[in-house]
Amino acid sequence: MTEDVQFDETVTKRIKDRWKDGDRLLLTFEDGVGPYSQHAMIHMQTQFSINIIGPDASLDTYDATIKSNLGPVYVKAYGMEGMDDHLLIKFHPQYDTMILSGDSGDIDTNVGFIDFTDPNGIKENPAR
Numbered sequence: 001m002t003e004d005v006q007f008d009e010t011v012t013k014r015i016k017d018r019w020k021d022g023d024r025l026l027l028t029f030e031d032g033v034g035p036y037s038q039h040a041m042i043h044m045q046t047q048f049s050i051n052i053i054g055p056d057a058s059l060d061t062y063d064a065t066i067k068s069n070l071g072p073v074y075v076k077a078y079g080m081e082g083m084d085d086h087l088l089i090k091f092h093p094q095y096d097t098m099i100l101s102g103d104s105g106d107i108d109t110n111v112g113f114i115d116f117t118d119p120n121g122i123k124e125n126p127a128r
Helices: 009-018
Strands: 003-009 024-027 048-053 066-067 073-075 088-090 097-102 105-108 112-115
Touching: 003 009, 009 048, 009 088, 009 112
Parallel strands: 003 066, 003 088, 024 073, 048 112
Antiparallel strands: 024 048, 066 073, 088 097, 097 105
């Protein structure tokens, strides 16, 4: 399973701008399983999103953590199987999107960002 994920400076700032003490960070494999997954891969492509959840929010189906430059990131272990050991999430300024890549190249060129602590968080997801 993947060992770590690094967030570039712009992505780090976007996350920290929303972050409150006690919040937790998820890297969600969008497969329709669990409380934060938005769909069941209806587009037939690999999709991920970065999620912020509050300290009391459920971690149902998030059964593993990976290290990051922002602390632990909760993941669904089966969704990370076979992924590169070292991942990077970087901002793509031309398209105002985030890209998840690994040692073997781009994995998702339109990573979502959902702040589940904000009632409008899902509506503000620019990737979907």
